[in-house]
Amino acid sequence: MQITFLGTGAATAVPLPFCSCPTCRAARVQVGKDLRTRSALLINDDLLIDCGADAVSSAHRLGRDLTRVRTLLVTHAHGDHFDSGHLVTRMPEYGCADTPPLLIAASGASLIRLGQWLEGEESGTDLTTPSGREKLNLTVHEVQVGTPFSAGKYTVTGIYSHHAPDCDSRMYLISDGQTAIFYGVDSPAFGEDVWQALEQTGTQFACVILDHTYGLMPETGYPTDHMNARDVAEAAARLRAQGLLTPRGHVFATHLSHENMLPHEEMSAFARAHGYEIAFDGLTLTL
Numbered sequence: 001m002q003i004t005f006l007g008t009g010a011a012t013a014v015p016l017p018f019c020s021c022p023t024c025r026a027a028r029v030q031v032g033k034d035l036r037t038r039s040a041l042l043i044n045d046d047l048l049i050d051c052g053a054d055a056v057s058s059a060h061r062l063g064r065d066l067t068r069v070r071t072l073l074v075t076h077a078h079g080d081h082f083d084s085g086h087l088v089t090r091m092p093e094y095g096c097a098d099t100p101p102l103l104i105a106a107s108g109a110s111l112i113r114l115g116q117w118l119e120g121e122e123s124g125t126d127l128t129t130p131s132g133r134e135k136l137n138l139t140v141h142e143v144q145v146g147t148p149f150s151a152g153k154y155t156v157t158g159i160y161s162h163h164a165p166d167c168d169s170r171m172y173l174i175s176d177g178q179t180a181i182f183y184g185v186d187s188p189a190f191g192e193d194v195w196q197a198l199e200q201t202g203t204q205f206a207c208v209i210l211d212h213t214y215g216l217m218p219e220t221g222y223p224t225d226h227m228n229a230r231d232v233a234e235a236a237a238r239l240r241a242q243g244l245l246t247p248r249g250h251v252f253a254t255h256l257s258h259e260n261m262l263p264h265e266e267m268s269a270f271a272r273a274h275g276y277e278i279a280f281d282g283l284t285l286t287l
Ligand SMILES: [Zn+2]
Pocket: 010, 011, 078, 080, 081, 186, 255
């Protein structure tokens, strides 16, 4: 299985367009791995997790062909994870040629919101209606927590995320029968229910990808709708202790914001010392 991080930023990306904090100022000078677009992950060119505003331009910059994508898993209906403007170009009026069918999977609550966004963009494209699905040449799967479903050659299982309960957010376990990964974005620090759900899948992961939004935040005084560096370090240790990683399994952090963030190389040194790694835009791994 090959995975490519099309983007590794939070909703804000790095640098923020109008921010002059030290992280954003440094990113404008350093560029390279310090520039982060909104998070998305491409698996083997045919499965995409999230499709925010930056996913398409990132794919083009990295030489990846999104016409091969047959499945789009959406973690939740927040704007950094789904841009309806990309999807409406599938309708015939845009002259989109030789468009293969696409499966979109998300929770029921997220699908309703995605449908509303699409409908707001182009009338008649609400993906919760048969006519909307036909217009966009796609099928929809409502992801039930803990119930595996087939998506092409993959088996996918949605795990409940406590991030944005109004979206009924999902994290995803993706297996091709030989290799399994877990995409745990967006999420606060895992509660016991999440650990239990991971345990119940009976899976050893070659790679676990976790939310690192708030970076090296102080002990208190920050929101808990996302993980921070301390949460990721604790999760990495527990993943190993509970045997949830393969012997050479990776833990990667993504969805990094500008808050409490070090430049990439320094953040990576901190992460390595704490049992995990920091992803960057364009990172490709063969697992
Ligand atoms: Zn997000």
